[in-house]
Amino acid sequence: MSVAADGSPDDHPRVIGEQRDDELHAWLYDAGEVGWPGEIDLYRAIAREVGGDVPRVLDVACGTGRIALALADVGARVTGADVSTAMVEVARSKTAGSNPRWVVSDMRRLDLDGVFDAVIVGGHSFQFMTTPGDAVEALRAMRRHLEPTGRIVLHIDNPTPGWLDSLPETPDTPEPVGAPRVHPLTGEHWQMAQHWSIDRTRRDAILTWSWQRLGPQGEILEAVAQEPMRLHVFEVAEVERAVMAAGLRTEAVYGGFDRSPFTPASPSMIWLARRAPDRPPRGRRRRAYCTVYLTAVPFTVTLPCARKTVHEEPAGTVCRLTDSTA
Numbered sequence: 352m353s354v355a356a357d358g359s360p361d362d363h364p365r366v367i368g369e370q371r372d373d374e375l376h377a378w379l380y381d382a383g384e385v386g387w388p389g390e391i392d393l394y395r396a397i398a399r400e401v402g403g404d405v406p407r408v409l410d411v412a413c414g415t416g417r418i419a420l421a422l423a424d425v426g427a428r429v430t431g432a433d434v435s436t437a438m439v440e441v442a443r444s445k446t447a448g449s450n451p452r453w454v455v456s457d458m459r460r461l462d463l464d465g466v467f468d469a470v471i472v473g474g475h476s477f478q479f480m481t482t483p484g485d486a487v488e489a490l491r492a493m494r495r496h497l498e499p500t501g502r503i504v505l506h507i508d509n510p511t512p513g514w515l516d517s518l519p520e521t522p523d524t525p526e527p528v529g530a531p532r533v534h535p536l537t538g539e540h541w542q543m544a545q546h547w548s549i550d551r552t553r554r555d556a557i558l559t560w561s562w563q564r565l566g567p568q569g570e571i572l573e574a575v576a577q578e579p580m581r582l583h584v585f586e587v588a589e590v591e592r593a594v595m596a597a598g599l600r601t602e603a604v605y606g607g608f609d610r611s612p613f614t615p616a617s618p619s620m621i622w623l624a625r626r627a628p629d630r631p632p633r634g635r636r637r638r639a640y641c642t643v644y645l646t647a648v649p650f651t652v653t654l655p656c657a658r659k660t661v662h663e664e665p666a667g668t669v670c671r672l673t674d675s676t677a
């Protein structure tokens with residue numbers, strides 16, 4: 352959408368559709384400051400712990416390549432994947448070679464060749480998974496791309512209850528935040544304006560963003576609004592459930608990039624997960640059976656058995672564990 356500051360149609364008419372909003376957002380996102388102290392150091396350390404000096408890293412929801420580029424700079428072989436073509440184009444514009452390689456893909460439908468030592472979802476991007484089904488689908492897709500010894504890292508925001516309580520339920524007019532940004536291609540000055548609201552029923556924080564192009568005196572020449580974005584506010588138990596349902600298991604939950612343990616007051620929830628052992632497909636699953644020899648009567652009976660060791664039953668019966676394929 353494009354309107355002049357007074358609400359009349361833009362006096363510099365341009366064709367502004369979704370594409371333009373997307374591209375504008377991608378270039379201006381990149382012109383701002385994003386990042387958390389210690390973030391890249393932790394990602395690099397985890398990748399090296401698993402993958403050695405040249406770990407293979409998948410940066411999921413890579414945006415304009417902030418994390419992917421930093422990890423490639425320190426020797427990792429990186430793939431960056433993002434659902435936004437515009438974000439990936441900005442990322443691609445920064446690299447000449449094949450590391451990182453860039454892919455347009457929804458995190459729920461990743462289908463890449465190769466597997467990775469570390470799969471990282473940084474910058475709160477996992478919170479775009481706003482239903483339990485989406486979260487599990489995305490984690491399953493990541494698991495399919497994970498080395499058996501690999502790790503998945505999720506950086507999730509842990510906002511204070513006070514902030515969440517303060518949010519209104521209805522989106523309002525976005526307010527300017529931060530300093531104006533210079534568009535790297537056009538040299539135009541753009542001011543970011545944002546407004547947070549909340550859908551308490553679904554625990555989604557809703558970010559309404561608008562970009563305002565500024566004139567020489569700081570006057571607003573045009574405003575380009577974006578579709579509001581929903582970011583799910585995860586609770587620990589929800590992530591744990593999604594991790595387990597995706598065939599993963601939690602190795603650690605940190606509260607910060609210094610690996611301090613997570614507490615409810617931590618600003619971040621940094622989840623470290625690995626693959627749970629593969630389960631054989633249904634129908635070919637190995638089941639344990641217990642053969643009970645009834646010594647007083649001349650027959651045996653085989654029953655499903657929960658125990659893992661050979662054990663004795665009450666007088667007259669001997670129970671031996673046998674393995675069988677169902």
Ligand SMILES: C[S@@+](CC[C@H](N)C(=O)[O-])C[C@H]1O[C@@H](n2cnc3c(N)ncnc32)[C@H](O)[C@@H]1O
Nearest residue numbers: 412413414417433434435457458473474476479
């Ligand atoms: C806040 S940016 C973070 C980018 C980058 N990880 C960083 O930390 O700088 C969120 C990114 O998530 C991407 N994203 C949103 N939904 C996605 C999805 N379903 N699959 C893949 N990427 C997605 C957006 O396109 C955007 O680039």
